[in-house]
Amino acid sequence: MAIQLKTDLDVTSSARSAEKPDFLANLTERKVTGRDRMFFTEQLSLLIESGMPLYQSLELIKEQTPNPRFETLLSSVIAEVASGKPLSVALGEHQEVFSSTYTNLIAAGEAGGFLPDVLQELLKADERSDELRSVLVSAFTYPAFLILFSVLVIVFVLVFVFPKFGKMFTKIHDQLPASTKFLLATSDMLTLHWPWVLAGLVAGGYMLCMFLWSEAGSRLIDRAKLSTPIIGAIYAELYIAQCLRVLGLSLQHGVPVIDSLRACSEATNNSLFTRFLGVTRERVTEGGRIADGFDEADVVPMLARQMVRTAEEAGNLGKVSTRLADYYERELHKRLETFSKLIEPTMLLIMGGLVGVIVASLILPIFKLSRAVG
Numbered sequence: 001m002a003i004q005l006k007t008d009l010d011v012t013s014s015a016r017s018a019e020k021p022d023f024l025a026n027l028t029e030r031k032v033t034g035r036d037r038m039f040f041t042e043q044l045s046l047l048i049e050s051g052m053p054l055y056q057s058l059e060l061i062k063e064q065t066p067n068p069r070f071e072t073l074l075s076s077v078i079a080e081v082a083s084g085k086p087l088s089v090a091l092g093e094h095q096e097v098f099s100s101t102y103t104n105l106i107a108a109g110e111a112g113g114f115l116p117d118v119l120q121e122l123l124k125a126d127e128r129s130d131e132l133r134s135v136l137v138s139a140f141t142y143p144a145f146l147i148l149f150s151v152l153v154i155v156f157v158l159v160f161v162f163p164k165f166g167k168m169f170t171k172i173h174d175q176l177p178a179s180t181k182f183l184l185a186t187s188d189m190l191t192l193h194w195p196w197v198l199a200g201l202v203a204g205g206y207m208l209c210m211f212l213w214s215e216a217g218s219r220l221i222d223r224a225k226l227s228t229p230i231i232g233a234i235y236a237e238l239y240i241a242q243c244l245r246v247l248g249l250s251l252q253h254g255v256p257v258i259d260s261l262r263a264c265s266e267a268t269n270n271s272l273f274t275r276f277l278g279v280t281r282e283r284v285t286e287g288g289r290i291a292d293g294f295d296e297a298d299v300v301p302m303l304a305r306q307m308v309r310t311a312e313e314a315g316n317l318g319k320v321s322t323r324l325a326d327y328y329e330r331e332l333h334k335r336l337e338t339f340s341k342l343i344e345p346t347m348l349l350i351m352g353g354l355v356g357v358i359v360a361s362l363i364l365p366i367f368k369l370s371r372a373v374g
Contacts, residue, residue: 032097036070038126045119055081073097086110101246101263108253121249128245128329132238139336139343146347150354155190157358162187169365180361222271226299234335235270240304241328242267243277244321251318257284272299290317304328 040061047057058081062074073094080090088107091098102122109118166184169176176184190197211217225235246267250260258281265277280293291309294300304324311320 032067032070032073034126034130036065036067037097037102038123038130039065040070040074041119041123041126045116045123048119049116054087087115099263099266100259101250101266104255104259104263105249105253108250108255112254114253118253121253125245125249129242132241132329132332135333135336136234136238139340142340143343143347146351150351154354154358158183158187159190162362163191165362165365176365177361179357180365183358183361219271225270226272230339234332234339236299236301237328237332237335239268239270239273239299240301241325241332243273244304244328245325248318248320248322248325251321257290261290276300 043061043064044057047060048054052060055078058074058078062071062078065071065074076093077087077090080093081087086107088103088110091106092100092103105118105122106115109115162183166187169180169184212221226232226239243264246264247260250263251257255263261277261281261284265274268274268277276293276297276299279296280290283292284290289309289312291305291312294305294308307320307324308317311317314320
């Protein structure tokens with residue numbers, strides 16, 4: 001289960017705010033992160049399981065947290081609990097940290113008397129999500145580094161190496177290969193008009209970012225994530241694993257189906273999956289089954305469709321969804337390992353090809369010049 005953190009709390013602890021101005025506090029105090037939530041979940045589970053009352057457990061966790069902003073958040077939660085509100089309601093006031101998935105499961109645990117078990121499940125889900133995120137980042141970091149390094153090397157050659165050969169090649173300019181002419185023109189543009197090139201790159205980057213942050217750009221990115229070869233399969237397995245993990249946890253702990261599906265939408269954070277889950281909620285609201293919505297979605301693998309339909313008919317959809325999530329997470333790990341093994345030689349071949357083109361564009365004209373002199 002992936003709980004997206006989009007928090008920018010501006011409130012600081014009273015002790016810190018008394019010592020320094022608010023703007024300095026906001027600069028120096030870190031935001032509430034998934035690690036803070038995992039710390040809270042694990043500590044609360046252990047304290048409640050040991051028999052400590054909820055209010056005292058929250059107070060103890062607040063004293064132990066190293067993050068002042070999270071300490072402030074917990075003070076608000078404690079005040080709500082002290083006023084008689086359930087823990088799930090108090091946490092629900094801070095959706096930027098505790099999503100509806102989290103609070104719905106807490107509410108189910110409170111109502112059923114198995115809150116420590118729910119907290120353990122939430123902790124495991126957060127740990128799985130954190131592990132998947134780390135694997136994804138590590139899988140895509142190396143290719144990104146190679147691409148950036150290749151671009152920097154090419155720019156260095158064009159700016160500092162090619163200009164030295166430009167005057168040498170003027171005598172045989174009409175006989176130069178097309179690649180050499182292109183690289184010389186690019187080198188001249190970078191060296192003679194670099195302010196305009198830099199301004200164009202900045203303006204283009206700004207316009208691209210504005211488009212990607214727009215609704216149309218977000219939809220384009222979401223579609224590209226699922227349709228790009230190799231990468232599309234990776235994201236499809238990631239999203240279906242997140243969706244099924246939340247669905248399984250929610251259904252097994254008594255969360256209503258509609259709320260469970262809504263929580264799945266929050267977990268996946270992809271417009272195509274959100275649309276398909278919205279259609280599924282409509283089918284369930286109209287008296288249909290979850291499997292009806294899954295069958296209509298192209299983004300759902302065939303195995304998941306078949307297993308969801310069978311499990312729903314057998315009445316054990318929660319358990320099967322969790323097992324399916326485990327399966328897709330294992331498949332995702334295997335696919336990422338394969339991707340990591342293939343991307344290194346592929347990127348090296350591409351870099352070698354680019355270097356070969358640049359070297360050939362320099363050496364061939366030099367051979368022509370040596371023959372002309374001879």
